[in-house]
Amino acid sequence: DAGVIQSPRHEVTEMGQEVTLRCKPISGHNSLFWYRQTMMRGLELLIYFNNNVPIDDSGMPEDRFSAKMPNASFSTLKIQPSEPRDSAVYFCASSLFGGGNSPLHFGNGTRLTVT
Amino acid sequence: DQQVKQNSPSLSVQEGRISILNCDYTNSMFDYFLWYKKYPAEGPTFLISISSIKDKNEDGRFTVFLNKSAKHLSLHIVPSQPGDSAVYFCAASYNTDKLIFGTGTRLQVFP
Numbered sequence: 001d002a003g004v005i006q007s008p009r010h011e012v013t014e015m016g017q018e019v020t021l022r023c024k025p026i027s028g029h030n031s032l033f034w035y036r037q038t039m040m041r042g043l044e045l046l047i048y049f050n051n052n053v054p055i056d057d058s059g060m061p062e063d064r065f066s067a068k069m070p071n072a073s074f075s076t077l078k079i080q081p082s083e084p085r086d087s088a089v090y091f092c093a094s095s096l097f098g099g100g101n102s103p104l105h106f107g108n109g110t111r112l113t114v115t
Numbered sequence: 116d117q118q119v120k121q122n123s124p125s126l127s128v129q130e131g132r133i134s135i136l137n138c139d140y141t142n143s144m145f146d147y148f149l150w151y152k153k154y155p156a157e158g159p160t161f162l163i164s165i166s167s168i169k170d171k172n173e174d175g176r177f178t179v180f181l182n183k184s185a186k187h188l189s190l191h192i193v194p195s196q197p198g199d200s201a202v203y204f205c206a207a208s209y210n211t212d213k214l215i216f217g218t219g220t221r222l223q224v225f226p
Contacts, residue, residue, distance in 0.1 A: 042204065042219050043216035104161065106160070108157050
């Protein structure tokens with residue numbers, strides 16, 4: 001099992017540019033989560049999907065952020081336009097049944113730097 | 116509003132001694148608690164969990180204690196080893212798929 005795969009590992013972009021982060025969950029997992037890690041707030045849940053359907057996007061900071069899951073093996077998180085305060089590490093995670101009793105499996109993250 | 120709080124950003128412990136990492140929560144509806152461990156440049160990995168119907172769960176060198184009346188959770192590592200040096204995240208969930216994380220505690224185990 002290859003685990004959760006995220007790309008790119010690092011992304012450096014200029015303010016105002018569009019950024020797209022990609023995630024391939026573990027095959028057979030029904031839930032997918034996007035988290036953002038910052039020093040001040042730790043790991044913040046941005047959005048999660050069950051069976052490809054967005055369940056809760058209350059953590060998405062602004063309309064500049066959007067996420068899609070067109071099929072069970074792929075998800076994207078898009079920021080448009082990007083701002084310096086979006087600089088953080090973004091993690092994708094998947095689980096069999098959800099984040100409670102079913103532990104999350106995280107990818108290695110995408111470190112985003114917006115200048 | 117931070118529902119899961121880890122008030123100690125860092126902890127330094129000598130190898131062989133006990134490491135105690137603490138976590139407080141505010142939502143009494145939380146019914147499942149987990150600890151994750153994170154090494155640099157990697158994603159967090161699941162370490163140990165506990166249901167709200169228990170007050171202790173043990174797995175090898177790792178023990179998690181839950182005090183529901185105090186809304187407090189702790190992770191004990193005995194004996195601590197240099198390979199335990201990492202950031203530890205406390206997390207909690209309630210009757211949904213959401214997992215709420217704390218801000219993390221960086222543990223350093225020195226020889």
